Amino acid sequence: MPAKKRSPKRRSVRDMMLRGFRTYKQFLGSYEGIATNILADRLRKLQAHGIITTERDASDGRKLFYLLTAKGIALAPVLTEMVLWAARHENTANQALVRQMQKDKEQFLAEIRRRWAENTIRSTGI
Numbered sequence: 001m002p003a004k005k006r007s008p009k010r011r012s013v014r015d016m017m018l019r020g021f022r023t024y025k026q027f028l029g030s031y032e033g034i035a036t037n038i039l040a041d042r043l044r045k046l047q048a049h050g051i052i053t054t055e056r057d058a059s060d061g062r063k064l065f066y067l068l069t070a071k072g073i074a075l076a077p078v079l080t081e082m083v084l085w086a087a088r089h090e091n092t093a094n095q096a097l098v099r100q101m102q103k104d105k106e107q108f109l110a111e112i113r114r115r116w117a118e119n120t121i122r123s124t125g126i
Contacts, residue, residue: 011032011034012039012043012052013046013072013079014079017072017079017112018097018112022066022067024039027039050069050071050072051071051075052066052067052068052072053069054066054067067119073112076109076113077109080108080109083097083101084098084105
């Protein structure tokens with residue numbers, strides 16, 4: 001059975017949440033691959049829906065950082081359940097991540113939220 005295509009929007013949020021991606025180049029270099037026009041469109045739509053926000057790099061004003069908003073991080077339990085569902089029904093590549101989620105889902109989510117809060121504080125200079 002061929003592998004199913006994942007939603008580019010869901011991948012972007014997942015990569016921000018689980019892999020710590022923050023730059024366009026990181027998203028573009030993801031092992032799953034995505035066309036530049038599709039990535040740009042998805043990031044614009046996620047921003048328009050309030051799931052992500054952008055921030056200019058202080059050292060290079062041309063470079064943008066993409067950050068999850070509170071609305072975006074609220075998707076963590078949903079994405080966690082989707083990963084666990086996929087692991088039960090498909091051959092999932094990242095078994096270490098799945099085991100971590102299965103072992104203590106609440107601890108896993110708490111760590112995701114902690115990292116998000118830390119990145120938010122760091123990026124706003126609070």
